[in-house]
Amino acid sequence: MTNTIFGPPLQTTTPFLDLKAQHAGIRQEILDAVTRVLDSQHFILGPEVEALEKEMGATLACNHAIGCASGSDALILALLALEIGPGDEVITTPFTFFASAGSIARVGAKPVFVDINPNTFNMDPFAIERSITARTKAILPVHLYGLAADMSHIQDVASAYRLPIIEDAAQAIGARFEGRAVGSLGLIGCFSFFPSKNLGGAGDGGMVTTDDASIAERLRLLRVHGARSKYHYELLGMNSRLDALHAAILRVKLRYLDYWTTARRRNADRYRDLISEFRLETLITPPVVPPGFTHVYNQFTVRLRYRDALRAHLQQRGIATEVYYPKALHLQKAFSYLGYKSGDLPMAEAASLEVVSLPIYPELSEEQQRNVVAAIADFDVE
Helix, strand or coil, rough: CCCCCCCCCCCCEEECHHHHHHHHHHHHHHHHHHHHHHCCCCCCCCCHHHHHHHHHHHHHHHEEEEEEEEHHHHHHHHHHHHHCCCCCCCCCCCCCCCCCCHHHHCCEEEEEECCCCCCCCCCHHHHHHHHCCCCCEECECHHHHHHHCCCCHHHHHHHHCCCEEECCCCCCCCCEEEECCCCCCCCCCECCCCCCCCCCCCCEEEEEECHHHHHHHHHHCCCCCCCECCCCCCCCCCCCCEEEEHHHHHHHHHHHHHHHHHHHHHHHHHHHHHHCCCCCCCCCCCCCCCCCCCCCCCCEEEECCCHHHHHHHHHCCCCCEEEECCCHHHCCCCHHHHHCCCCCHHHHHHHHHHHHCCCCCCCCCCHHHHHHHHHHCCCCCC
């Protein structure tokens, strides 16, 4: 079988994500929530956002949850709340979405990249200490794909050097490390409600979590231009308010989050069983979940050689896949000013050439999953 696409792909029979399937089951509840907001004509912050913040705080066991306009803004607000800016450095991972490091650069600080653990794809905690300098002001781990970073070792380093931890939990709502929810493991947690997330809204939206009351108050000021009262500004803030419509929709969806997470984990287990059934262990490596970690599978990311050829093969079979992420951040043009070169962070660079994410959404059927794995088994690597 050829590994090159000749002509257009077949019609997609297994999409990478099917938001319509999710919406169909809760459509009336969503419409009722939207109507409630429209009838109130209160669209910016207000009671719906406050209710969501309380519900999210309870879900994550955090004292404070502050809604904002996006996951990217959540990161920026967290950095601003800690007064991180020009001349400062923040340690993070190069194998993540752009916003993780872009937020650091956006406030004028310098992203310092450390390599990843090749098994979990998360920041290698043992690489952090040698990157700490007198200018280091925070550590920003990412809980990639729905799996918590190794927070025990990260916390040890942070504590030893008295550095705050800002968690990028955009892909990992509901994930746990040693029984504790991500977003409650550092000083500040950052979440995204982008529609493709496990808890996705009807557009952009985000939230910042913390147990520190003074930081929470500062975050609330920063998201409204730094104003405590109308036209009276205490800080140089920004416009990053969560809309009431988004909050009302998210409140409906939050009630289903545990159910959807259970379905994602069931689908992940089924993939593993099918990989074993089709004897594909030598071709692909499924996600690793270390003891004490609870994975929520925003993505089911496998590792394999011949990644691009396999994607072409699956596309011809009507199966959609995605690559998160095809080029590590330290090699992106936007960060060329930092001076990194190919080979500096080999684990992240290798992963970018070998990872592919398979459909994992909660409504994915057993038949669809079997078709995915059967198509992989039919892939000719020669």
